Amino acid sequence: MNRKQLIEQIKIKKSFLCVGLDPDLDKIPSHLLELEDPIFEFNKVIIDATHQFAVAYKPNIAFFELLGPSGWQSLKKTIDYIPKNILTIADAKRGDIGNTSNYYARTFYDTYGFDAITIAPYMGSDSVTPFLRDDKWAIVLGLTSNSGAMDFQNQLLQSGLKVYEQVIQTCSQWGSEENMMFVIGATQEKYISDIRKSIPNHFFLVPGVGAQGGSLKAVADAGLNKDIGLLINSSRGIIYAGNDQDFGLKAQEAAKEIQLEMESVLLKSGLI
């Protein structure tokens, strides 16, 4: 899915919501555990319930990988089930020497058919550039939402930039706004407007709203650009809104509530 198509979907749905799929056998409703593939059945209900409010799904690969080979079968079925007008993001945080990154790109783009993958930038250019392709997205970790983000990302370089600023500035030269996004944590709201100034056109994938404490409105105020430029992720707040037979309905209500807040933000900003 390319940038134009993504923006079009956001405007049609009046939503820049990404639903994070973190399916956990210890948390999904117990009645699903009797089925042959509980993880897929859970995702299927969530997708059915939320797809009209979401423009992206982001499976967290760790939750599938934990289950062994069958987890990857559930992942493949999940990706195949997601409507084609919705962006699919492998939250995999891969990154290795060029030769190996190329394998990871083939895995997620070709074997599984994802539109996008999250990338850890520590190993530099040859670890990132294999993920750049037309109509695909390398989503590079910029400033993350977790407490550990302060340990290295926030260190000040002699150049005057912080590490995350250097990462964003350098990586944005390898890719373009057509094939690269950045992960910017919602919990970092005081930094988002400065990051937006440094890269006015790139999309940000923003985790951390909800369970991790970030505010949708604050992120939107600081991060929206003329093409919207934001995908805000919510995982646990939607998929575990309920944990009984009606968990799909609960997820739908939670997704719709966020979509309505997004619609209001987009209207106020004159973007729709």
Added chain:
Amino acid sequence: MNRKQLIEQIKIKKSFLCVGLDPDLDKIPSHLLELEDPIFEFNKVIIDATHQFAVAYKPNIAFFELLGPSGWQSLKKTIDYIPKNILTIADAKRGDIGNTSNYYARTFYDTYGFDAITIAPYMGSDSVTPFLRDDKWAIVLGLTSNSGAMDFQNQLLQSGLKVYEQVIQTCSQWGSEENMMFVIGATQEKYISDIRKSIPNHFFLVPGVGAQGGSLKAVADAGLNKDIGLLINSSRGIIYAGNDQDFGLKAQEAAKEIQLEMESVLLKSGLI
């Protein structure tokens, strides 16, 4: 496998060789392609041929992941086949928010039974510490062997340290020499002796000898410590030494040659 057991194995085998398992359907001998699980059959021959010269095996997870769910079955069979007195390292370069890193740790340590996993440190403490366990090893990327290593790892901080030095110094305080190692690329030989001074006791996992151009002797001169403290990896130079019916024999010869060089180094250093 704990530190004492690892050092014991190195002394018994007079080798600190780690064999990298990067099985590629495009490169393995063609007669294997007729078998039901060519990737496992290839690894099996390589392990049979090299286990007496190696103290560690390092499957590169990208090569298995590319093949879809069946690749993970081949991986599991490979790990189960490796003799228990040999360290198994998942070269996976994982790292995510604490909750998710915990899932990755469970995946590689519990679902697949690895002794160790390589970790990308960009996301900081909560992304690294879930991999710290007794008798297991978090192997953190310090200074990597690829060209892109210069992009961010080598940037100078206002503290006077380079990013990789800060990463090594900070991470080494989270773990200990009993549960943490660092990836230090063989192509970075001019930096290795300084890194050794900063962390005298930790093991280094050193990729980049062979295909990437690093020298075993230079790495050993700079990196050995009183407990040896090095695992030097060779992948392509061993596993693709041959590509015909006799590829096991060729791999064995290549592994033995490296082991003999290591034995000579250990003898000259008075470590055995």
